Amino acid sequence: MSTVEVNGVVFGINSFGNEEDPLVLLIGSTTMLSWPDAFCEALAAGGRHAVRYDLRDSGDSTAGNPMKPAYDLRDLAADAAALAAHLDDRPAHLAGIGVSGMVAQVAALDHPGSFDALTLVGTRPVAPGPVDDDLPDHDQATMGKLFSRPMPDWMDREAVARRSAEGSQILGNDHQTAKVLAGRIWDRTAGSTPEVHMANQIGIVFSKLDCTPRWRERLPELEIPTLVIHGAKDPFFPVGNGEALAREIPNASLLVLENASTVIPPSDFGEVAAAMLQL
Known part of the structure; x- marks a missing residue:
């Protein structure tokens, strides 16, 4: 893991694979650890330079007051485009999971020349x-x-x-995996205030962001290959949200994970990585 500075913002990043391979940029939700190590390794094994990163106010990225963020959704989208350009002079495959899937949609719409493929996991429009x-x-x-x-x-x-383990069990995910992940996130959290730890764990910053204007009506503008992935058992963003994304983004494909909830389970890493590698 390392950090890079782009447009005055420091980002925690973690790279997998050969830097000469095509870039897959994985937006954290909110920290990079929402993309499991083994999944990133699967993308790298398929010939991709997989880079996951922390959003602002999380992990090793620039931290302020996550209860009063001094940025909006468009800024987070611009971060993705700037970071992609910093890492590779070719358009990148951009992926977002959960609430970071919203960042990915806006980034692909607002910065169309920066990305040549889009993956949206467990999110909504x-x-x-x-x-x-x-x-x-x-x-x-x-x-x-x-x-x-x-x-x-x-x-x-x-x-x-x-x-975190209790919440994961309520959502239908593996509680032991969630417990270990929460500990790793806690260990990486910059600062020593309860608010910062809470923001890193549960992404509360998204409820504080200015997310206007709407972007759903612009989804038909997307002209890049898009893969929508959704857990059939997701109670947070039920699968109908992923189905709507797949309908409204031209030529998007939909992969429903029948035994998944809000995260990609290890048993599906291979299938999801293979689908992403086809874009």
């Missing part, structure tokens, strides 16, 4: 907040269980990891 009437919203029973739990002491690594 509208910003955080009220959902469009035709899109399935969060499963309310699951959200009730998820958000009714008390907050942990964000300065207590074990308590944070334990809460």
Whole structure:
């Protein structure tokens, strides 16, 4: 892992594979660790230079006050384009997972010359907040269980990891994997305030961002190969959101992972990497 500075912002990055191979830029959600090591290695083994990175206010990237971010969604999209240009003079394959899939959509729309392929995993075509009437919203029973739990002491690594494991189980993901991941994220978190640790763990910064104007109506402008991946059991962004993306982006393909929820399970790493390598 290392850092690079682009446009006055420092980004934590982690590279896999040969730098001469075509670039696949993986946007963290919010930290780079949302893209598992073994999955990045699978992309590298397929002849890609896979680079994952931390968003602002997470990991090794520039940190401010995540409760009052001094940037908006368009800035995060511009970050992706600038970082891609810094790493490779060729257009990159851009991938976003969860809320970072929103960043990826806007980046591909606002910076069309920067990217030649797009992968969107477990995301939706509208910003955080009220959902469009035709899109399935969060499963309310699951959200009730998820958000009714008390907050942990964000300065207590074990308590944070334990809460992440509990939340992962509620969402239908593997709880032990989530516990280990939360510990790794905690260890990489810059600063020593509860707010920063919370932002790194649960991506609360996205609820604070200015995400206007809407971009869903612009999706038909996308002219690059696009792969939409969604877990059939996702209660946070139910699969109908991925289906909408695949319908509205011209010639997009949809890969539904029948046994997945909000993350890509290890059993699907090979299939997902192979689909991305075909773009």
